[in-house]
Amino acid sequence: MTELYQLLISAGVVLLGIFLFTGSRWRFLYILYKTLPRDILGAFRFFQVNALLWWWERKGYTVAAVFSRLAAAHPEKIAYIFEEKEWTYKEVEEFTNQVGRYFKSKGLSRGDSVALVMEGRPEYIGIWLGLSKAGFVAALVNNNLRHDVLLHSIHAAECKAVIYGSELKDAIEDISDKIPELTLYQWSELSNTPILDRAIDLSPALANTDPDPLLEDLALGHPRDKLLYIYTSGTTGMPKAAVVNSLRYMLMSCGVHGMLGLRETDRIYDALPLYHTAGGVVGAGQALLRGITVVLRRRFSASKFWPDCVYYECTVAQYIGEICRYLLAVPQSPNDTAHRVRLMFGNGLRPQIWEPFVERFRVKQIGEFYGATEGNSNLVNIDSTVGAVGFVPRYAGRMYPVALLRVNEDTCEPIRGPDGLCIACKPGEPGVLIGKINPKIAVNDFSGYADKKASEKKIIHDVFKKGERAFNSGDILVMDEFGYFYFKDRTGDTFRWRGENVATSEVEAVISNAIGLKDAVVYGVEVPGNEGKAGMAAIYDPEHSLNLKELGEGVKKALPTYARPLFLRILEDLPMTGTFKLKKTDLQSEGFDINKVKDPLYFFDRTGTYVRVTEQLCKDIQEQKIRI
Known part of the structure; x- marks a missing residue:
């Protein structure tokens, strides 16, 4: 390992010299200088993983x-x-x-x-x-x-x-x-x-x-x-x-x-x-x-997390974003630093709480990663860069073929150029993450779902050349000039809450059945101090006949806790698009802000019932005086 560091230092000195005395492409050389140690280590580990998988597959x-x-x-x-x-x-x-x-x-x-x-x-x-x-x-x-x-x-x-x-x-x-x-x-x-x-x-x-x-x-x-x-x-x-x-x-x-x-x-x-x-x-x-x-x-138990790590002498621990927030909310204890955990890995740790989390619990390394169960576009943060879900060297796209594509904000479909091919995002430009499909290589394969039609819907054809296929992650990310990727949001009709993906159409169907097939649209809204987006349902009820008690009982019976809408908005008019779809984007942008929304708003409180949102209740939620 000492020899590796000496090699990295020598390479850095050479690149620094080129940077100082070369006027052309200076920014590229600077980026190369800054990322070379990370890239060499990443490439070495990547090779080891793939060699092991190749050997296991060869042996059957x-x-x-x-x-x-x-x-x-x-x-x-x-x-x-x-x-x-x-x-x-x-x-x-x-x-x-x-x-x-x-x-x-x-x-x-x-x-x-x-x-x-x-x-x-x-x-x-x-x-x-x-x-x-x-x-x-x-x-x-x-x-x-x-x-x-x-x-x-x-x-x-x-x-x-x-x-x-x-x-x-x-x-x-x-x-x-x-x-x-x-x-x-x-x-x-x-x-x-x-x-x-x-x-x-x-x-x-x-x-x-x-x-x-x-x-x-x-x-x-x-x-x-x-x-x-x-x-x-x-x-x-x-x-x-x-x-x-x-x-x-x-x-x-x-x-x-x-x-x-x-x-x-x-x-x-x-x-x-x-x-x-x-x-x-x-x-x-x-x-x-x-x-x-x-x-x-x-x-999972927030109060038992660090005591368990101490008791079982754990050196590594897993998290999802919500777990880290829950742990920070627990009163300080000697167990916060009495543990031996040197590494925590997972996904969803918000950049806003990353450094306070590391400082309080003294975890030396955070291994944030990105990936979908069925996907082939996986990323890993190996150097604890705050907020990053992983990286790909700027000059190594062919070795690890993931990319960000420009998409239409309304339809979430890839934007294509005059040649009919997709357009790659530039550094700093948000886009949907895709992974090019190559069945011959395990890391690039896409096995899909039991439902073949659902599998086909996740594939983008003719990506950067004719016949090229890629897995559509459905997630919006952005890459900086150093090759680090940062998660931004999800496309389509899914939002993430309490570490779970919530399909809005599933929740909409439950609500519609519970309230006599009235029109309803479900979407995620941001709540201060919380990771992901909480569920909110806008229900069309011009006759004011909605039974909130029946609705509350219906969602409790049919939906897991993370999928139950925490907010309701009762509509007298239907905001429709030209294709007769509810304008979910407009509703989502207004959220549950009582100063923006003139329709009646309700909140699913701890008693399991929907209560009217007042100015004070809205303020208490926004100021995090009410735990959600």
Whole structure:
């Protein structure tokens, strides 16, 4: 490492000399001088990651195969810690073998999918990994979903069975009569837990299954076979089941590992949902693929975060933007600096709280990254540049083909030149992030969704040359002259709140059903002091017949907490576009500011009811006197 630094210093001195004595292209040389150390380190780590993925693909390894090799190499090492129980690699391996053997005998065909609806715990990981050993695909359903959205998610992946945790028994019972053809399996944390009438008690069944390896089935697997379905809201509509094969899983997990320099001796604190890519792949995958111990938590708690990190002796921790804000809101404690966490990685840390967060908790490195579950346009911030989600060297676009395209602000469609091709953004110019598709290279591939039509909608054709295809991330970013990327906003009809993507059309459908099919439009609005955008619904009600109590009960019953509109605007007139669409942009720009909006406004308070927004209430929300 010392030799590397000496090389970087020497290169910097040479470039500085050129900069001082060369009059032409001085700015380019200055940029090169400033970014060369970052770029060399990034290129070295990028090469290591891709070499590993190339080797694993050449050997035909799946995630399950890599994990089995790790378990054989150090069976007594701790893979996962959950509450007071430590799971060794041998214990996880045997549990996954039991899952694979049991479901192999249940009449499922190779490639069939099984819905998994459970809270986070080691068994959650063990179940989907065990299913993959037998050639089945687990659909990781968001455990907050209920009713029609839950049904849709199960059907979207064409699931043949449902495995659910006993803690979610009521949610499955609500829809069980609508999925009579699917076999239900209940996993219970405690023995003698009551199960649904038509469900199979999975816990004792697995305990009585042989834990020996499924060697023949593992040999049949291929790294590009489907491994999981992970759900994403995308830019419109109901949740979509994104296809994640073993190679994609390896890329996301090992990419963060390699680019941020994680170590085998690290211990990672993962309090994120395991049905999400961040918690279930990037976090939990470090144990499966790189031999790092991961501490799991049933659900995130701001007050327990640093005490847990101290208790479990964690050296690395994960976050999403909201987690960092919650942690700053907790009263100061000795645990703020008594921990050993040297690195925190995740996405969504706002630039406004970045430095106060680092200063208070004394975390040496922030590894902000950007990526979509189904996307191929992934970025990583390896040098803790405040606010950046990653970088690409200005002169290395061909090596890592991501770009920003100019888009129409109203339609969000790419702007094309006279030749019919897209136009790249200049530094400082916001645009939609795209990743060029190359199926031959894992980092540039796009596996899409279970729904082929939805997959096609995410592809932009004829990008910078005829026949070239790219994945449309749906996100607006901006790149500076040094190659750093900064997140700006989402295009389309999705906004992000509480670390979750909210599809407005899904919420609009629930509201419309709850209020007798009245016209409604949902959008995200900024709330001071909060990451992302809170949900707001504008409802057309010229007869003043809206029943706010019924609406409140309807959204509580049908929507998870993060998707419930916090603000309502009651419209007497419909602001329509020339194509008969509600002018969402105009409504969004006015937000819930009572000085701008003359229509009645309501706020979803902590009692679970909508109350009228007064000038004082609006002021209290804007001044952050009311926690949201």
